[in-house]
């Protein structure tokens with residue numbers, strides 16, 4: 671179920687539930703690519719904000735937890751003189767990113783490095799701009815990692831962080847599957863408080879604690895009202911496959927059946943519907959490493 675923004679968004683050949691079992695990890699690259707497509711306009715505005723603050727020209731970019739590279743590619747297009755280093759702990763993500771970079775004609779401007787940022791961050795050439803989108807909340811000890819990452823930004827350089835407070839919903843409560851989706855999200859929210867406790871927290875305070883000066887802190891909101899475009903259906907399906915994998919065994923029978931009906935290729939399948947409503951809420955922080963700072967790596 672590979673999806674690229676330029677691909678045809680066909681609603682045919684929908685995978686049935688038998689194919690969806692065990693696919694929730696495999697679907698993550700698709701979900702990240704679709705996420706960037708749905709957020710495209712908002713991310714364009716984020717890059718404009720960064721370019722207003724950063725010293726030109728930007729020649730070097732570090733993408734922290736790069737995933738499939740949508741952030742890397744957006745920044746390389748925006749800063750045409752830049753080269754990017756994409757860091758991620760996942761070999762699969764970096765392979766996807768490298769293949770996509772070649773496909774986009776950006777291969778010569780991207781390097782990848784597999785690194786677990788929960789361990790020691792390797793010494794890196796300091797960059798003009800570091801970027802972390804939806805990755806910092808995965809870190810076990812963000813303060814410890816941020817203290818190390820600061821030395822990978824040149825004095826005067828920027829660190830732009832986009833983070834989320836939760837996962838988007840797609841169905842009005844009173845529409846088919848809406849109540850089941852709501853109850854699935856209640857379980858997810860409780861899980862997140864334990865598994866990803868820094869999601870939705872104040873990253874500005876952490877950036878300041880790492881010796882950076884926050885120069886921008888603003889919400890990034892995408893509100894897509896019905897009728898929903900096919901890409902929203904694909905995004906909803908990729909998202910709900912992961913929701914289903916995480917909570918289906920804790921839902922009661924009717925809720926589990928209703929959630930599965932959103933993904934089974936039948937009439938309630940989100941890829942066949944145009945009544946989806948998606949509100950995505952993120953936050954942008956742009957912070958500068960002070961020109962004279964000499965932060966210590968701990």
Ligand SMILES: C[S@@+](CC[C@H](N)C(=O)[O-])C[C@H]1O[C@@H](n2cnc3c(N)ncnc32)[C@H](O)[C@@H]1O
Pocket residue numbers: 702703705734735736737738739740741757758759760763785786787788802803804805808809
């Ligand atoms: C939700 S994805 C976001 C990817 C990308 N930044 C985006 O906006 O699409 C989080 C990424 O962080 C990576 N990641 C999670 N924990 C990590 C760690 N300890 N070290 C390095 N990368 C990590 C994951 O492999 C994944 O690619």
